[in-house]
Amino acid sequence: MSETTNKPSDFALPDVKDLKPLDSEAETAKRLAAYRAVDKNIDFENHRIIGIGSGSTVVYVAERLGQYLLDPKYKPFVEKFICIPTGFQSIQLILDNGLQLGSIERNPVIDIAFDGADEVDTNLQLIKGGGACLFQEKLVSTSSKKFIIVADYRKWSPTSLGVKWTRGVPLEVVPSAYVRVKSDLINKLNCKKVVLRQGGSAKAGPVVTDNNNFILDADFGPIKDPKSLHVQLKLLLGIVETGLFIDNADIAYIGNSDGTVLIAPKS
Ligand SMILES: O=C[C@H](O)[C@H](O)[C@H](O)COP(=O)(O)O
Structure with a gap:
């Protein structure tokens, strides 16, 4: 052969x-x-x-x-x-x-x-x-x-994080807690803007992660101390993990x- x-x-x-x-x-x-x-x-x-x-x-x-x-x-x-x-x-x-x-x-x-x-x-x-x-x-x-x-x-x-990526820090949140997390981000952590990420033309309604959670994009502007922000975010009930590594x-x-x-x- x-x-x-x-x-x-x-x-x-x-x-x-x-x-x-x-x-x-x-x-x-x-x-x-x-x-x-x-x-x-x-x-x-x-x-x-x-x-x-x-x-x-x-x-x-x-x-x-x-x-x-x-x-x-x-x-x-x-x-x-x-x-x-x-x-x-x-x-x-x-x-x-x-x-x-x-x-x-x-x-x-x-x-x-x-x-x-x-x-x-x-x-x-x-x-x-x-x-x-x-x-x-x-x-x-x-x-x-x-x-x-x-x-x-x-x-x-x-310079700092939040300068090139301006859509906000991605946060994976338990779906039932997303309204509470949004409010805590604004009222407790002075977040400028929070958006529940949507699926866009590919999906009606919010993006659902591989773990069946939602994503909030939280805009803090330029982030001077990412470590401290990450720790503060982790203390909010409903946040599973933050996109700050x-x-x-x-x-x-x-x-x-x-x-x-x-x-x-x-x-
Ligand atoms: O959730 C997505 C991941 O964190 C990606 O690694 C990140 O968004 C970078 O993706 P890309 O290589 O497409 O810019």
Whole structure:
């Protein structure tokens, strides 16, 4: 029987620099950040449990891992990886790229996790949850020995959080408590504006998270002390988790439009 020419051993892992640009500068920058983060941080011999986040940037993390899986040199390692998802979309990314799906219940300690962010400041404090996935993302990222952010240049804030991401801090709330939380945010925490996130044209009524909760977007303007705000928010009854990820990320890979990557380690 003759061998096909398209067998996996013909696969050559592409260098991100050699790939054609995508439809927009931002999309190309996302791919660059994600590929570079995977290339520089995966330890094929020692990593086994890998966290895969949510959103449009982490798509390229899963894609890159899928490419390693096709390369005979890396396949024996990557096929043993157990990937821990942060939500429904993340499960699909893992499966679509041929990776092995695991659960955080079976694998409560994660070697390394990758995720996107809506805003990243110079201390690597983050706003996340723009895609309504924050609770499971935080469960995975805080269970990881190393947590890596991948993002494009629009997410990097050299001043403070709340400057680039102006839609407000995403808060996952128990549905029956959303009116109470809204009122507490305004009256107790001087929040400027709170919006119950809506499904828009794709769904009549509010967004419902993977945990069957609602999302409130709470605008505090520029956030001087994200840690203290996070602690205050957690004291309000009804808030399950906040989109402020504090002292969690170890390093951020920020793709620039000129083809460079800003690598920001935790200080
Ligand atoms: O809820 C969504 C997540 O926190 C995402 O990781 C975040 O919104 C960044 O998404 P993207 O990579 O699409 O900008």
